[in-house]
Amino acid sequence: MSILITGANRGIGQALRLAYQEAGQDVTGTMRTAPAEGYVQLDVADPASQAALGRHWGDRSLDLLICNAGIYPDKGQKLETGYPAEMWAEAMATNVTGVFLTVQTMLPALRRAKGAKIAIISSQMASDARAPGGSYIYRASKAAALNLGRNLAKDLQADGISVGIYHPGWVRTDMGGRMADVSVEEAAAGLIARFAALSPVTTGAFEAFDGEAMAY
16 A cells, blocks of 8 residues: 655654554655655645655555644734734645645545545644634634545545545644643554545544544
């Protein structure tokens, strides 16, 4: 199985890459900066970088695209004085536009595979049912990624491509912090099981890493 994971040089993306590697899968990870060995450079929000990824991939097929790259820039921002426009622009470019551009870039490769899958890492913070306030930029961007995934699921059904949207849990990463209750290994194992279960029957589903159905 051929797999591409964006933002795979740290956190959940790195854990997913390592787990798939250990399972003997053909996995490629991307990172934004100059790539280390085994990685491909990709700034998901940059069309030129996306074009370079497309050229690098060539005419190979792709079984599973995991759109994991994302940022959470607005921790600790104050409603009265925070959340500057440039912070909104950067987060939306990475967390939403970046997902769309990556799917668009890899669509020919996905169409070449039989029963290809797209996994979009969103968050429970995308849910309208979970709205305790704060983190406006991150919440809005992840809600947009959820909406994007739901619509892609509809449009790609005819191609036999299934799309799932996932909450990885509150994970102990640089983004999640030390107080989070899920290890990256546990999150990765759960997500891999969810990706394996994704099918045309469940396309468009919004699920947690442990299989819990998430409210939209």
